[in-house]
Amino acid sequence: xxxxxxxxxxxxxxxxxxxxxxxxxxxxxxxxxxxxxxxxxxxxxxxxxxxxxxxxxxxxxxxxxxxxxxxxxxxxxxxxxxxxxxxxxxxxxxxxxxxxxxxxxxxxxxxxxxxxxxxxxxxxxxxxxxxxxxxxxxxxxxxxx
Amino acid sequence: xxxxxxxxxxxxxxxxxxxxxxxxxxxxxxxxxxxxxxxxxxxxxxxxxxxxxxxxxxxxxxxxxxxxxxxxxxxxxxxxxxxxxxxxxxxxxxxxxxxxxxxxxxxxxxxxxxxxxxxxxxxxxxxxxxxxxxxxxxxxxxxxx
Numbered sequence: 001x002x003x004x005x006x007x008x009x010x011x012x013x014x015x016x017x018x019x020x021x022x023x024x025x026x027x028x029x030x031x032x033x034x035x036x037x038x039x040x041x042x043x044x045x046x047x048x049x050x051x052x053x054x055x056x057x058x059x060x061x062x063x064x065x066x067x068x069x070x071x072x073x074x075x076x077x078x079x080x081x082x083x084x085x086x087x088x089x090x091x092x093x094x095x096x097x098x099x100x101x102x103x104x105x106x107x108x109x110x111x112x113x114x115x116x117x118x119x120x121x122x123x124x125x126x127x128x129x130x131x132x133x134x135x136x137x138x139x140x141x142x143x144x145x
Numbered sequence: 146x147x148x149x150x151x152x153x154x155x156x157x158x159x160x161x162x163x164x165x166x167x168x169x170x171x172x173x174x175x176x177x178x179x180x181x182x183x184x185x186x187x188x189x190x191x192x193x194x195x196x197x198x199x200x201x202x203x204x205x206x207x208x209x210x211x212x213x214x215x216x217x218x219x220x221x222x223x224x225x226x227x228x229x230x231x232x233x234x235x236x237x238x239x240x241x242x243x244x245x246x247x248x249x250x251x252x253x254x255x256x257x258x259x260x261x262x263x264x265x266x267x268x269x270x271x272x273x274x275x276x277x278x279x280x281x282x283x284x285x286x287x288x289x290x
Binding site for chain 2: 038039041042043044045050053054057058060061062063064077078079080081082083086087099100101102103106107108109110113114115116117
């Protein structure tokens with residue numbers, strides 16, 4: 001999660017909402033690291049999780065990340081949650097909960113429906129304080145700007 | 146929708162699940178056309194809608210597609226539905242309903258939650274028979290293969 005937090009800090013320094021994500025394989029080796037790049041890429045789908053999943057799939061030459069884990073600083077939104085399912089990720093570790101935009105433990109709760117083809121094991125609240133502080137400081141600075 | 150059906154047929158000929166999508170602007174001009182490319186790209190996020198949204202955003206140089214519409218041959222999954230919301234698309238026209246994988250009128254029903262920031266106007270069942278036939282024929286052929 002520390003690498004994901006670093007990626008979130010990098011995103012913040014680029015003016016992006018500070019969210020970072022890392023995909024690791026079954027041995028714990030890092031396959032991909034990404035921060036949010038929606039503004040830079042003019043791409044509303046360029047959330048940290050999506051970029052990390054796509055990069056890890058490219059690295060493995062597969063559209064499935066069997067046995068791999070995703071570590072992300074914020075609870076994934078419904079888009080990213082569904083992508084996590086499609087990629088067949090084994091475990092999801094996330095930092096801060098997101099009552100307003102989350103789609104795992106809030107809102108659409110993507111993994112809770114009978115139609116969900118694959119749900120990862122979910123562990124929330126990992127390094128939650130660091131992740132939440134990053135987000136709070138980013139939005140506080142934007143409100144003052 | 147006829148262009149979206151063409152893109153779905155193209156996807157089928159590449160061995161991809163036959164789904165096609167088109168983004169049009171407020172004047173009805175086509176900004177982007179895409180078919181499903183998850184296998185070709187080894188990318189579980191490369192659904193037709195995602196590719197069309199990303200291409201349209203690139204064409205406009207914006208992460209929001211204000212006043213634009215999405216036409217897609219199959220009810221979007223939760224990932225694509227959330228992306229439609231992030232892109233602020235005005236209207237969603239879809240072909241066949243998808244009780245097993247859809248996330249608009251089935252399953253996660255992404256637009257139905259209080260936490261959803263933007264919901265498009267949704268019109269389902271557009272050219273439904275053509276879209277559903279394409280999918281049925283594709284899966285029937287695969288089962289025989």
